[in-house]
Amino acid sequence: MHFTIGSFAVRLVASIIIVLLSFNPSGYSYFEWINTAISPGGSGFAALHAFSGVILVIAWVILIRATFRSLGPVGLILASLFIGTFVWVLTSYGLLNADSATAITWIALICLSALLAIGMSWSHIRRRLSGQYDINDADDYD
Numbered sequence: 001m002h003f004t005i006g007s008f009a010v011r012l013v014a015s016i017i018i019v020l021l022s023f024n025p026s027g028y029s030y031f032e033w034i035n036t037a038i039s040p041g042g043s044g045f046a047a048l049h050a051f052s053g054v055i056l057v058i059a060w061v062i063l064i065r066a067t068f069r070s071l072g073p074v075g076l077i078l079a080s081l082f083i084g085t086f087v088w089v090l091t092s093y094g095l096l097n098a099d100s101a102t103a104i105t106w107i108a109l110i111c112l113s114a115l116l117a118i119g120m121s122w123s124h125i126r127r128r129l130s131g132q133y134d135i136n137d138a139d140d141y142d
Helices: 005-022 030-038 047-092 101-130
Strands: none
Touching (some): 005 030, 005 101
């Protein structure tokens, strides 16, 4: 299986979908849906809420576990620093506008998505750069 920029793009889009379905400032997210349901006058927490929540938890566990296993603590810190300083460069050159809490929230959510996509892709990228397999991946290529 060859890893391409398209493979990374698929992981990035999947990460963005999971992150933004969970929470975003637009008002259309799982968080907002649950908050509306349990608020006074809401429809109440129902089976569909629970089922959807379980699906999101499964997706988050897959993303987070793969990211931690692939990057490790040092890699996670380095990837976070890379993304954070990249955002800083973009804002310092006026290419990214972070002048409101909503804008900062969107930026943080996209950065989290990027971090998760990097984590999901890192084993493939490292193998491509170094020619070394992760021990957990070696069984898939025999």
